Amino acid sequence: MSEIQMILLILVAAYAGMESVVDEGQGHRPLIACTLVGLVLGDLKTGVILGGTLELMALGWMNIGASMAPDSALASVIASILVIVGKQSIGAGIAVAIPIAAAGQVLTIFVRSITTFFQHLADKYADEGSLRGIEMCHFLAWMLQAIRVAVPTALVAAVAGTHGVEAMLASIPEVITRGLQVAGGFIVVVGYAMVINMMEAKYLMPFFFLGFVMAAFTNLNLVGFGIVGAILAILYIQLHPRYNQTNSDVDELDL
Structure with missing residues (x-):
């Protein structure tokens, strides 16, 4: 040294x-x-x-x-x-x-x-x-x-x-x-x-357990898990009603 x-x-x-x-x-x-x-x-x-x-x-x-x-x-x-x-x-x-x-x-x-x-x-x-x-x-x-x-x-x-x-x-x-x-x-x-x-964040627990199952039964590396996680996050945001309210729904909530 x-x-x-x-x-x-x-x-x-x-x-x-x-x-x-x-x-x-x-x-x-x-x-x-x-x-x-x-x-x-x-x-x-x-x-x-x-x-x-x-x-x-x-x-x-x-x-x-x-x-x-x-x-x-x-x-x-x-x-x-x-x-x-x-x-x-x-x-x-x-x-x-x-x-x-x-x-x-x-x-x-x-x-x-x-x-x-x-x-x-x-x-x-x-x-x-x-x-x-x-x-x-x-x-x-x-x-x-x-x-x-x-x-x-x-x-x-x-x-x-x-x-x-x-x-x-x-x-x-x-x-x-x-x-x-x-x-x-x-x-x-x-x-x-x-x-x-x-x-x-109990509503995210299904994804948490899904990750354990995938790790146990697949050969994905950390990069693969990261990509899968990002895709699931995008799908979750797109499909969840909280993030897909129409303008009328937003107006009703404001009222």
């Missing part, structure tokens, strides 16, 4: 760490973070595949009240480095991503506890009417989240690809990696269920 790649990896990790609390560009999501790591390391395909796999698992990871979700930012960046540089399988990446996400969850709770100092300091600057001081407090607290992911990433990137790391990853039993893949599939189902439950 070159020095430029190391610097870019640290920047990507810092960006993912900051996005984990801002959510503005969703840079902490596995699909984006893994893709960026793959781009930096020259293996974009593996980054996208690993990111897409972890993204499905992370659908069910969300902060609810004071409960912190597993840290997808740290897990995505480090798992991508170990898979691409260490030349490991996607299954091995999932196997290391889950415990890293749990460790990142503890780490982000620790960092968020530290940032309470800056919150009280910002209150002090607010009493003094110092906008610059308040901005400084926000920026410093934000940088702690960047450091939270950047420092572990730098340490892992420094040893990734070495014989010891490769031997450690290769020593993970297949029953564990396969088991975590199966468990990841369950997490995907839970994530989809939570999303559908929040949408409360």
Whole structure:
């Protein structure tokens, strides 16, 4: 790994760490973070595949009240480095991503506890009417989240690809990696269920089950499913009375 790649990896990790609390560009999501790591390391395909796999698992990871979700930012960046540089399988990446996400969850709770100092300091600057001081407090607290992911990433990137790391990853039993893949599939189902439950779009459930049936009994790929879904959506809009009211019907509704 070159020095430029190391610097870019640290920047990507810092960006993912900051996005984990801002959510503005969703840079902490596995699909984006893994893709960026793959781009930096020259293996974009593996980054996208690993990111897409972890993204499905992370659908069910969300902060609810004071409960912190597993840290997808740290897990995505480090798992991508170990898979691409260490030349490991996607299954091995999932196997290391889950415990890293749990460790990142503890780490982000620790960092968020530290940032309470800056919150009280910002209150002090607010009493003094110092906008610059308040901005400084926000920026410093934000940088702690960047450091939270950047420092572990730098340490892992420094040893990734070495014989010891490769031997450690290769020593993970297949029953564990396969088991975590199966468990990841369950997490995907839970994530989809939570999303559908929040949408409360019960009238779309027939299409949802139709997709499962087609996936089970056909050999269509994701592109084919996308085309079929788009066609069904167009037909649904064209045939549904709600979207095909005549002008007289609209006038009656207005009255």
